[in-house]
Amino acid sequence: MIDTITILNGHGRSGEADAVPRLDLKMGDVVSIVGPTGSGKTTFINDIELFADANTPTGRRILINGERPPTEYRDDPARNPIALITQHTTFLSDLPVNEFLHTHARIRITNLVERETAIERTLSFANQLTGEPIALESRMTELSGGQTRALLIADATIICNTPIVLLDEVENAGIHRTRALELLRQYRKIFIFVTHDPRIALLSDYRIVMQRGRITQVLHTDAEERKMATVVSHLDDVLSNLRDKIRFGERVTSVELEGLA
Amino acid sequence: MKLAICAGPATTGKTAVLRHIIRKLKDSGQRVAFLKIDVQYAEEDEQFAREFGIPTRKVYSGELCPDHCNVMVLGDAMQWARKAGSDVLLVETAGLCLRCSPYVDGGLGMIVLEATSGMNLPLKVGPMLSLADIAVVTKIDRVSQAEREVFRARIQDVAPGVRIREVNALYGIGIDPLVDHIRATPDAEESMLLRGNPPVGTCTICVGKKEIGWQSHFGVVRALDNQTFYRGE
Numbered sequence: 499m500i501d502t503i504t505i506l507n508g509h510g511r512s513g514e515a516d517a518v519p520r521l522d523l524k525m526g527d528v529v530s531i532v533g534p535t536g537s538g539k540t541t542f543i544n545d546i547e548l549f550a551d552a553n554t555p556t557g558r559r560i561l562i563n564g565e566r567p568p569t570e571y572r573d574d575p576a577r578n579p580i581a582l583i584t585q586h587t588t589f590l591s592d593l594p595v596n597e598f599l600h601t602h603a604r605i606r607i608t609n610l611v612e613r614e615t616a617i618e619r620t621l622s623f624a625n626q627l628t629g630e631p632i633a634l635e636s637r638m639t640e641l642s643g644g645q646t647r648a649l650l651i652a653d654a655t656i657i658c659n660t661p662i663v664l665l666d667e668v669e670n671a672g673i674h675r676t677r678a679l680e681l682l683r684q685y686r687k688i689f690i691f692v693t694h695d696p697r698i699a700l701l702s703d704y705r706i707v708m709q710r711g712r713i714t715q716v717l718h719t720d721a722e723e724r725k726m727a728t729v730v731s732h733l734d735d736v737l738s739n740l741r742d743k744i745r746f747g748e749r750v751t752s753v754e755l756e757g758l759a
Numbered sequence: 760m761k762l763a764i765c766a767g768p769a770t771t772g773k774t775a776v777l778r779h780i781i782r783k784l785k786d787s788g789q790r791v792a793f794l795k796i797d798v799q800y801a802e803e804d805e806q807f808a809r810e811f812g813i814p815t816r817k818v819y820s821g822e823l824c825p826d827h828c829n830v831m832v833l834g835d836a837m838q839w840a841r842k843a844g845s846d847v848l849l850v851e852t853a854g855l856c857l858r859c860s861p862y863v864d865g866g867l868g869m870i871v872l873e874a875t876s877g878m879n880l881p882l883k884v885g886p887m888l889s890l891a892d893i894a895v896v897t898k899i900d901r902v903s904q905a906e907r908e909v910f911r912a913r914i915q916d917v918a919p920g921v922r923i924r925e926v927n928a929l930y931g932i933g934i935d936p937l938v939d940h941i942r943a944t945p946d947a948e949e950s951m952l953l954r955g956n957p958p959v960g961t962c963t964i965c966v967g968k969k970e971i972g973w974q975s976h977f978g979v980v981r982a983l984d985n986q987t988f989y990r991g992e
């Protein structure tokens with residue numbers, strides 16, 4: 499059982515040490531990594547994915563439950579506790595959705611009843627994240643960007659069921675992010691989002707701030723930010739409604755902006 | 760001197776993986792020699808010679824299958840690399856025919872596969888995978904977690920003994936364990952045998968002569984020093 503991931507003693511590109519020499523991420527935490535482009539966010543999650551042991555350019559070390567990760571994480575990929583979804587990640591298979599999910603579930607879940615339940619839950623999870631429901635008969639390659647992203651997250655969370663899920667800038671492809679975070683919180687895992695999205699950042703328990711390759715701060719979401727998260731989500735919804743209307747050739751009026759401060 | 764043979768379909772990232780391996784071996788003080796075997800065009804030898812200042816060679820297999828060519832020239836290549844004072848000879852081969860494998864007993868066998876080539880690929884590549892010591896899987900960030908896991912499981916089905924190492928060859932993530940494997944490989948013997956049994960065929964290797972080096976063969980032979988450009992005639 500994994501309880502914590504610890505990130506130790508890293509440094510930025512100029513060699514300056516991380517402002518936080520020891521960072522413990524606990525099971526159940528929803529964490530955001532924020533910072534400008536090129537600030538080392540992806541490198542940070544690469545360190546985690548790699549179980550860095552002072553052997554990456556950042557010098558960071560990763561501990562699991564306070565100890566060096568067991569070698570079996572490296573020796574047997576099936577026991578690797580980390581699932582990674584990046585902005586480049588996609589499905590390549592052209593199998594129908596149903597067959598695809600069965601192919602995956604077969605290698606993860608031996609019990610037939612549990613397998614069917616997991617597949618149903620995966621599909622229902624994905625359908626709550628995307629506007630357009632996914633049909634079991636449609637081919638994986640026919641899914642829209644939003645459906646693909648939704649299914650990637652649902653599959654990693656439920657069928658893979660790894661205790662740690664890394665999500666690298668997944669916000670860009672139309673999924674309901676507030677709903678996603680609500681749903682993800684029902685699963686006791688460590689979720690780490692690399693994100694530029696204020697909504698995801700404010701709905702996280704805390705955010706790790708990166709600059710020039712190093713961790714400069716860890717900010718816990720405070721009461722005021724927590725309150726703001728609702729307004730930010732609303733603001734975001736208003737903007738995405740506007741975007742949709744413009745996309746579908748409609749005119750927009752100032753009515754759309756009512757209720758905004 | 761240690762020997763590591765790296766095979767795999769085209770464009771999977773063999774060269775990118777080897778580039779990281781060479782850098783890390785060099786950084787740890789190892790002297791590396793590199794041999795590239797390809798059918799009719801390759802420039803990795805020139806790239807690596809430029810980038811790392813190491814002894815490199817290439818051989819075009821031309822009308823021979825690259826694995827056949829490998830058997831012929833590997834004896835010469837071992838002598839050449841030993842003379843150059845190398846600690847490790849890395850061989851990169853195209854391994855195009857899916858009926859043989861280029862690995863030899865006493866050397867490390869690595870296949871590089873890309874996760875993006877579809878979940879069924881491990882079922883299709885035959886002895887190049889099943890006789891390898893390590894399967895290196897590249898482009899892992901490009902495919903869904905689901906396909907990555909099915910890909911792994913299929914490798915394990917085909918080759919239960921093979922170690923799977925997932926890497927990101929772009930950033931050099933996951934390369935260290937490969938370097939550890941090479942360093943842990945015992946020194947290669949003077950006389951070596953091809954690992955596994957060749958398929959039915961008409962050349963000395965195809966009929967089962969597994970001794971490495973052209974001197975042990977007849978008919979279609981090839982030394983490291985005689986180069987021809989294959990034009991398909």
